[in-house]
Amino acid sequence: MSTEAKEFGKWRSLLWPIHAFELKKLLPMLLLFFFISFNYTILRDTKDSLLDPKTRAATIVFLKFWGVVPAAFLFLIIFSKLSNMLSKEALFYSVIAPFLIFFGLYAFYIYPNREWLHPTTSADWLEATFNREGFKGLIACYRYWTFSAFYILSELWGSVVLSLMFWGFANDITRVTEAKRFYSLFGIGANVALLFSGETIVQFSDIRKYVPEGVDPWGMTLKYLMSVVVVFGLFVMAIYWWMNRNVLTDPRFYDQAEKTKMKKEKPKMGIFESFSYLVKSKYLFCLAVIVMAYGISINLVEVTWKDQLTQQFPDKNDYNAFMGRFSQFTGIVTILMMLFLGGNLIRMKGWKFSALVTPTVLLITGVAFFAFIIFRDRWENIIFSTFGTTTLWMAVLFGMAQNIMSKSCKYSLFDPTKEMAYIPLDQEQKVKGKAAVDVVGARLGKSGGSMIQQGLIVYFGTVAAYTPYVAGALLVCIIAWMYTVTVLNKQFLNLTASKNPSPTPAKA
Numbered sequence: 303m304s305t306e307a308k309e310f311g312k313w314r315s316l317l318w319p320i321h322a323f324e325l326k327k328l329l330p331m332l333l334l335f336f337f338i339s340f341n342y343t344i345l346r347d348t349k350d351s352l353l354d355p356k357t358r359a360a361t362i363v364f365l366k367f368w369g370v371v372p373a374a375f376l377f378l379i380i381f382s383k384l385s386n387m388l389s390k391e392a393l394f395y396s397v398i399a400p401f402l403i404f405f406g407l408y409a410f411y412i413y414p415n416r417e418w419l420h421p422t423t424s425a426d427w428l429e430a431t432f433n434r435e436g437f438k439g440l441i442a443c444y445r446y447w448t449f450s451a452f453y454i455l456s457e458l459w460g461s462v463v464l465s466l467m468f469w470g471f472a473n474d475i476t477r478v479t480e481a482k483r484f485y486s487l488f489g490i491g492a493n494v495a496l497l498f499s500g501e502t503i504v505q506f507s508d509i510r511k512y513v514p515e516g517v518d519p520w521g522m523t524l525k526y527l528m529s530v531v532v533v534f535g536l537f538v539m540a541i542y543w544w545m546n547r548n549v550l551t552d553p554r555f556y557d558q559a560e561k562t563k564m565k566k567e568k569p570k571m572g573i574f575e576s577f578s579y580l581v582k583s584k585y586l587f588c589l590a591v592i593v594m595a596y597g598i599s600i601n602l603v604e605v606t607w608k609d610q611l612t613q614q615f616p617d618k619n620d621y622n623a624f625m626g627r628f629s630q631f632t633g634i635v636t637i638l639m640m641l642f643l644g645g646n647l648i649r650m651k652g653w654k655f656s657a658l659v660t661p662t663v664l665l666i667t668g669v670a671f672f673a674f675i676i677f678r679d680r681w682e683n684i685i686f687s688t689f690g691t692t693t694l695w696m697a698v699l700f701g702m703a704q705n706i707m708s709k710s711c712k713y714s715l716f717d718p719t720k721e722m723a724y725i726p727l728d729q730e731q732k733v734k735g736k737a738a739v740d741v742v743g744a745r746l747g748k749s750g751g752s753m754i755q756q757g758l759i760v761y762f763g764t765v766a767a768y769t770p771y772v773a774g775a776l777l778v779c780i781i782a783w784m785y786t787v788t789v790l791n792k793q794f795l796n797l798t799a800s801k802n803p804s805p806t807p808a809k810a
Contacts, residue, residue, distance in 0.1 A: 331488055334468060334545075335491040336494060337534045338464050340498060342459055348456070348503070348524070349457070352453070363752045364439050368440070369443065369453065370457045377458060390471075391546050398538065401462075402532050405532060408452055416448050421444070421447070428441050437760065439756075469717075469721050471542070496636070500628070500629035520618050523619060523622065585723075589723055592657075594747035595783035599668070601752060605751070607697075610698050610701060611698055632705070632710060639710050653723075656719050657790075657791070659711055660711040665780045668708075668776050669773075670704070676769060
């Protein structure tokens with residue numbers, strides 16, 4: 303083989319490390335991730351836009367703790383019971399279908415009747431009784447309870463359908479040697495979805511010029527967006543059905559006999575046994591800490607940024623349109639990182655180095671963002687004279703850059719390294735342990751940040767007043783995160799030392 307051919311093969315393996323016969327498995331997984339992520343982006347941006355702009359940031363703080371965490375625990379109880387009763391395929395459909403039914407009903411029935419459904423008298427009484435600035439966000443959770451329900455279910459779509467159902471399925475059918483090449487590419491589908499879903503959000507949010515007088519433009523936006531969510535959710539179920547009949551029956555990709563034997567031999571576990579994994583297993587406990595640290599860190603920054611964003615865009619459609627553009631920029635940056643950094647970095651630098659990139663980026667960008675917020679009054683005249691704009695707009699842009707970099711690192715490095723850490727575990731730990739870590743651990747992470755902030759907002763009254771304390775909490779959290787990565791790396795290397803031989807292509 304010539305030197306040029308070898309060089310070409312080297313670059314090809316870096317950019318596209320997939321064998322031709324593996325496309326039968328990879329492409330449907332990419333499509334599955336694409337549609338799930340498309341819906342996730344629409345729901346993630348819409349759930350914030352739906353909340354009352356006057357109390358949006360404060361409402362998010364309380365909802366993450368008093369709404370999302372109890373809902374995650376309730377789901378885990380139901381999921382644990384269903385996983386012992388249903389097959390994996392039936393469990394997948396049973397989890398996704400209720401989400402699609404709710405989002406469809408919300409746009410066409412619940413939101414149009416919100417004035418009748420929302421309590422007014424009792425909410426007014428609560429506001430008069432607890433007449434303090436810091437409680438307005440909590441009372442808004444109750445006053446606009448249908449908005450709260452939409453927010454909670456949208457949050458759970460990310461942790462349940464994306465993290466638990468998709469990644470659980472991927473981990474179950476993917477070998478370690480495949481994961482090193484596949485997992486970064488799985489994220490390509492997710493971030494191409496950001497480009498399309500972001501544009502979809504922008505187009506359906508910029509609908510006011512086409513809506514007749516007297517018609518609620520935000521209501522029309524919701525109907526269009528939730529229709530897309532339902533249709534793409536049905537596509538997800540169809541692809542999963544096809545893979546069970548055409549991919550999981552192919553011995554090159556999935557050893558059905560081995561998995562069936564493991565399933566028969568493993569004991570059934572209840573909810574308390576699932577939680578005990580996090581206490582008894584040092585490995586799973588470290589994974590839970592990493593997931594919670596990410597959730598806390600991203601939440602501490604996001605709430606502060608969204609407070610600035612709400613001030614800049616008080617209208618719901620304008621807010622949602624900006625979030626759509628933000629999602630598109632996130633997708634572009636993430637795709638570039640995945641193609642030229644993610645998988646290559648994992649292969650060349652190893653698991654530990656790759657897992658440390660995300661907290662490092664969060665630390666650097668977070669310090670820059672909070673420094674600008676805290677000291678921006680000193681920059682007001684300079685910003686206006688140099689750029690001809692306000693410090694508020696610059697704060698929005700600083701926060702956007704921070705969020706884009708942190709989310710790009712999450713998709714290209716944090717998720718792949720986290721999911722690779724599950725692969726060496728036995729089947730029982732993959733199913734029950736992953737449910738405890740991803741659903742409860744992730745929710746506790748985000749709610750942990752909210753718990754810190756709700757205490758601060760009740761005491762100080764506004765997000766702006768407690769920002770310096772949030773910056774300090776972020777620093778402590780990231781340091782703990784980095785230490786846990788180094789501890790987990792030693793265990794991961796020991797477990798993967800002699801696992802999973804490489805697949806061989808079928809003979810022609």
